[in-house]
Amino acid sequence: MWQPTLREADGRPALCDDDFVTWTEPANTATALLLLGRGSDPASERGVDCPGDLPAPSDPDLVARATAAKAALGDRVFVLGHHYQRDEVIQFADVTGDSFKLAQQAAARPDAEFIVFCGVHFMAESADILTTPAQRVILPDLAAGCSMADMAVLGQVQTAWEHFEDLGIAGDIVPVTYMNSSADIKGFVGRNKGVVCTSSNAKRALTWSFEQGSKVFFLPDQHLGRNTAVLEMGFDLDDCVLYDPHKANGGLTDDQLRNARMILWRGHCSVHGRFTLDSVREVRERVPEVNVLVHPECRHDVVQAADYVGSTEYIIRALDAAPAGSAWAVGTELNLVRRLALAHPDKQIMFLDRTVCYCSTMNRIDLPHLVWALEELVAGRVPNQITVDEDTAHHARVALDQMLALP
Numbered sequence: 001m002w003q004p005t006l007r008e009a010d011g012r013p014a015l016c017d018d019d020f021v022t023w024t025e026p027a028n029t030a031t032a033l034l035l036l037g038r039g040s041d042p043a044s045e046r047g048v049d050c051p052g053d054l055p056a057p058s059d060p061d062l063v064a065r066a067t068a069a070k071a072a073l074g075d076r077v078f079v080l081g082h083h084y085q086r087d088e089v090i091q092f093a094d095v096t097g098d099s100f101k102l103a104q105q106a107a108a109r110p111d112a113e114f115i116v117f118c119g120v121h122f123m124a125e126s127a128d129i130l131t132t133p134a135q136r137v138i139l140p141d142l143a144a145g146c147s148m149a150d151m152a153v154l155g156q157v158q159t160a161w162e163h164f165e166d167l168g169i170a171g172d173i174v175p176v177t178y179m180n181s182s183a184d185i186k187g188f189v190g191r192n193k194g195v196v197c198t199s200s201n202a203k204r205a206l207t208w209s210f211e212q213g214s215k216v217f218f219l220p221d222q223h224l225g226r227n228t229a230v231l232e233m234g235f236d237l238d239d240c241v242l243y244d245p246h247k248a249n250g251g252l253t254d255d256q257l258r259n260a261r262m263i264l265w266r267g268h269c270s271v272h273g274r275f276t277l278d279s280v281r282e283v284r285e286r287v288p289e290v291n292v293l294v295h296p297e298c299r300h301d302v303v304q305a306a307d308y309v310g311s312t313e314y315i316i317r318a319l320d321a322a323p324a325g326s327a328w329a330v331g332t333e334l335n336l337v338r339r340l341a342l343a344h345p346d347k348q349i350m351f352l353d354r355t356v357c358y359c360s361t362m363n364r365i366d367l368p369h370l371v372w373a374l375e376e377l378v379a380g381r382v383p384n385q386i387t388v389d390e391d392t393a394h395h396a397r398v399a400l401d402q403m404l405a406l407p
């Protein structure tokens with residue numbers, strides 16, 4: 001039986017048919033293609049290492065080429081597709097899921113020589129950490145990073161930790177990092193007896209951490225840390241402080257750091273951070289008994305105003321279990337919301353915001369890059385391999401193993 005995680009609204013008035021806003025597939029216009037990242041000139045892409053020819057997006061044979069290359073590789077290749085990926089890529093995924101599920105799936109396929117990860121950089125790093133040394137993890141476009149993961153750089157985090165040591169509070173602090181962080185940060189957390197968490201198990205990770213110490217240093221997503229501590233664990237907002245790595249001592253006084261229970265890193269997801277309280281108010285006015293369902297990477301006021309809050313997998317389960325005719329405004333990445341709306345035509349599933357909200361870095365993995373990566377493998381070349389050095393991987397694995405051992 002599906003259960004809401006944080007709060008559930010009730011007593012809403014009945015829906016009128018006029019209030020329903022159903023998903024409309026964007027027209028195949030130049031603007032729509034640009035919004036989907038399809039109108040770019042391959043020669044102008046920055047930070048991309050694509051030796052050889054990157055197929056043109058307009059190549060009518062892309063699907064046939066990907067199908068043929070995948071068939072030629074057979075069981076030697078395993079293609080992972082994150083939920084936020086485009087349909088054109090998802091159709092070639094052997095498995096879809098969130099970042100941790102995909103890394104686990106890669107680890108469960110030790111016979112696959114090549115793991116082609118249709119996701120972003122930190123996810124491919126996690127797959128490399130969890131797979132065998134013989135397996136090679138490939139990211140079809142090296143420019144597919146994650147703005148949130150990039151907001152916590154190891155040098156900045158070490159500077160913060162040294163400040164905590166100078167204050168004499170480091171021994172009381174357990175570092176916790178969200179899965180959406182670089183291997184360097186996971187390694188830092190493992191070295192300092194902390195734990196990795198996902199949006200599904202953040203409460204369990206924090207509960208365990210507060211049994212080990214009196215404070216938590218939460219990286220890199222301030223919103224997941226704050227939402228979990230305040231809305232799921234009963235902390236006050238005043239128990240949380242925000243550490244800004246671009247300010248001296250994080251922009252905090254020594255007393256603020258000494259008194260804080262949650263030291264939140266100033267990072268956020270640029271996709272989920274776009275939803276605002278106005279988005280929630282606007283949809284409630286438009287569709288009076290709409291259910292607002294959001295990801296915990298959304299801002300605190302948005303999560304407070306929502307009816308249901310949960311991870312990507314939770315959102316998928318919630319919409320699967322929702323009754324026919326019910327209306328849902330969903331605050332997460334648009335590719336996923338769009339796919340869920342198309343999969344459930346009996347339910348009114350709409351995007352929480354009126355503006356387009358794709359994860360632009362995730363969208364860099366398009367069909368031309370997937371075709372290019374697969375054809376390179378067929379040709380005996382390994383493109384865009386993601387590797388994590390052994391020392392970092394060892395300590396990151398410690399933090400990941402601690403997550404798997406959470407009670």
Ligand code: SF4
Pocket residue numbers: 084120145146147148149180269270271272333359360361362
């Ligand atoms: S949706 Fe947000 S957290 Fe996820 S990859 Fe994109 S920027 Fe990173």
